[in-house]
Amino acid sequence: MGDNGKRILDDPLELVVTTVAPVSPNLVRIELDGADLARFTPMGGPDEAVVLHVPLDDGERDPRGRWYTICGRNEGRLVVELVTHEGGVGASWARRARVGDRLGVSCQGCWFRRPADATWQILLGDLAALPAISRIVAETPAGVRTAALVEVPEPADERDLPGADVTWVHNPRLAAGSTLAEAARGLLADLPDGPGYVYAAGEAAATRAVRRMLRHELGLPPGAYGVLGYWRIDADRWVQRYEQAVDTYARIWQEAQAAGRDEEEVLDIAEERLAEVGLL
Numbered sequence: 407m408g409d410n411g412k413r414i415l416d417d418p419l420e421l422v423v424t425t426v427a428p429v430s431p432n433l434v435r436i437e438l439d440g441a442d443l444a445r446f447t448p449m450g451g452p453d454e455a456v457v458l459h460v461p462l463d464d465g466e467r468d469p470r471g472r473w474y475t476i477c478g479r480n481e482g483r484l485v486v487e488l489v490t491h492e493g494g495v496g497a498s499w500a501r502r503a504r505v506g507d508r509l510g511v512s513c514q515g516c517w518f519r520r521p522a523d524a525t526w527q528i529l530l531g532d533l534a535a536l537p538a539i540s541r542i543v544a545e546t547p548a549g550v551r552t553a554a555l556v557e558v559p560e561p562a563d564e565r566d567l568p569g570a571d572v573t574w575v576h577n578p579r580l581a582a583g584s585t586l587a588e589a590a591r592g593l594l595a596d597l598p599d600g601p602g603y604v605y606a607a608g609e610a611a612a613t614r615a616v617r618r619m620l621r622h623e624l625g626l627p628p629g630a631y632g633v634l635g636y637w638r639i640d641a642d643r644w645v646q647r648y649e650q651a652v653d654t655y656a657r658i659w660q661e662a663q664a665a666g667r668d669e670e671e672v673l674d675i676a677e678e679r680l681a682e683v684g685l686l
């Protein structure tokens with residue numbers, strides 16, 4: 407996920423798993439509790455997420471951590487949902503999570519910024535974004551029309567989203583590649599009249615393609631859309647490349663920030679340069 411809207415916790419939380427329950431064939435709901443929750447202050451956005459440091463196969467804790475949406479609270483406990491399909495540290499743990507597992511929380515953030523005058527919203531995402539989309543829909547005020555397009559591995563991963571006009575896309579090979587951008591093109595070709603907001607979250611390459619569509623093909627202004635990369639195919643290998651070229655990565659971002667006039671222009675410049683050196 408991006409850095410905008412992020413809060414690093416000076417004193418990370420230590421939490422324990424109290425409930426593990428399947429939601430669908432490819433999602434599991436986990437509830438977290440512990441004395442440290444007394445120090446947790448919600449940021450308030452409907453896509454609020456936290457960085458969880460989950461137990462690894464060898465008993466150590468994932469040092470890097472992964473972002474997960476807070477679906478809500480249940481009698482004070484934090485509720486999150488994790489994808490269980492093959493690939494990734496978080497999914498691997500989700501398949502073997504047990505009550506009593508201990509994990510850390512080091513960061514929180516939220517990025518959904520629908521303008522106050524918006525009369526409609528379009529929500530685009532894959533299975534990893536479904537928890538955030540569900541909460542956004544549930545917390546949308548009356549009078550804001552909602553259309554959503556969600557890519558999931560199979561029909562059994564669908565869920566009711568009351569108040570939203572939902573299109574479900576089934577991709578049994580989602581873990582190996584998202585079709586979100588192509589699927590969303592038809593929905594985005596005929597945007598409603600009046601002020602609105604488009605929100606897209608999911609696999610990084612797919613959401614970059616959606617962002618290019620929104621900004622460069624449709625010409626939406628900054629503030630009319632928000633796009634987040636939630637995960638990457640072969641993320642561990644990408645992290646290795648990033649760590650080997652971290653100075654180059656930082657320099658490109660600094661140069662883009664110096665050259666860009668706003669956040670979206672900075673992203674344009676940075677993505678072009680990062681693609682040139684193989685860091686996307």
